[in-house]
Amino acid sequence: MSKKIKNLMTVELTKRVGEIDSVAVISPKGIDGAKTHGIRRRLHEKGLRMTVVKNTLVRRALTGKKIEGFHSLLDGPSALIYGQASISAIARLLLDEKKNNEKIELRGAFFDGEVYTGDKGMETVSKLPTREEAIGSLIATILGPGAGLAGALAGPGSTLGSLLTAIEDKAKESEPK
Numbered sequence: 236m237s238k239k240i241k242n243l244m245t246v247e248l249t250k251r252v253g254e255i256d257s258v259a260v261i262s263p264k265g266i267d268g269a270k271t272h273g274i275r276r277r278l279h280e281k282g283l284r285m286t287v288v289k290n291t292l293v294r295r296a297l298t299g300k301k302i303e304g305f306h307s308l309l310d311g312p313s314a315l316i317y318g319q320a321s322i323s324a325i326a327r328l329l330l331d332e333k334k335n336n337e338k339i340e341l342r343g344a345f346f347d348g349e350v351y352t353g354d355k356g357m358e359t360v361s362k363l364p365t366r367e368e369a370i371g372s373l374i375a376t377i378l379g380p381g382a383g384l385a386g387a388l389a390g391p392g393s394t395l396g397s398l399l400t401a402i403e404d405k406a407k408e409s410e411p412k
Contacts, residue, residue, distance in 0.1 A: 241292060248296040251286060256301050257322040257346030258315050259329055259357070260308040263287055265338040274332055274339075281328060283318035305345030308352070313342070322346045326361035 252258070263271060275285050290309040297303050316325055322344055333339050333354070343352040344360045351360050364372065 244289070245292050245296045248286075248288065248292055249300075251284070252293070252297065252302070252315060252317055253300050255317045257325075257344070258302055258305060258317045259322065259325045259344045260305065260342040261285075261314050261316065261329065262312055262340035262342060263314045264312045264340065266336065270336055274336075277332070278316060278318070278328065281318070281320055281324070283316055283320055283325060283328070285314050285316050287312070287314045302345065304348060305343075305350055307350055308342045308345065310342070321365040321367075323360055323363040323365050326357045330357055330361055 266274070278285050290311075290313055293309065293313070293315070294306055316329065318325070320328075326344055329339070329341055333341060341354050341357045343350060343356045345351070346360075351357065
């Protein structure tokens with residue numbers, strides 16, 4: 236491959252993956268074209284992309300970027316999986332793909348400056364909450380004490396209100412007609 240073509244490929248790869256902050260890496264070795272197409276289609280439905288890369292070109296393209304540091308996952312044929320979904324959603328999807336096709340080699344995942352290697356690393360990442368789940372949990376934690384306080388304040392008032400209503404009803408029943 237000529238240097239000019241390598242430079243063009245590096246520029247294109249930088250455009251594709253230069254701004255992502257997390258990535259999963261698998262080995263496409265041993266997966267036939269039809270299965271690869273199926274994997275790409277299922278990934279695309281989730282807003283993800285799979286790009287088979289030349290390791291030296293991806294190292295060059297990501298020098299100085301946010302995602303620099305996952306180079307230990309690049310060994311042999313490599314396919315990067317990235318996109319809009321959270322890394323835990325990507326890991327869950329890849330673990331499901333691994334159940335369907337044992338030939339898929341999960342190299343690992345990279346996000347927040349940490350590398351999670353192999354199947355065990357992907358399982359660890361898959362158990363992390365997605366961004367939406369984490370936000371929901373945080374909001375529930377913040378709103379929980381307020382809801383408890385509102386219940387504590389409203390509880391005695393509603394009890395007193397029911398007692399007064401019961402007394403009023405009895406008084407109406409006991410009045411002479």
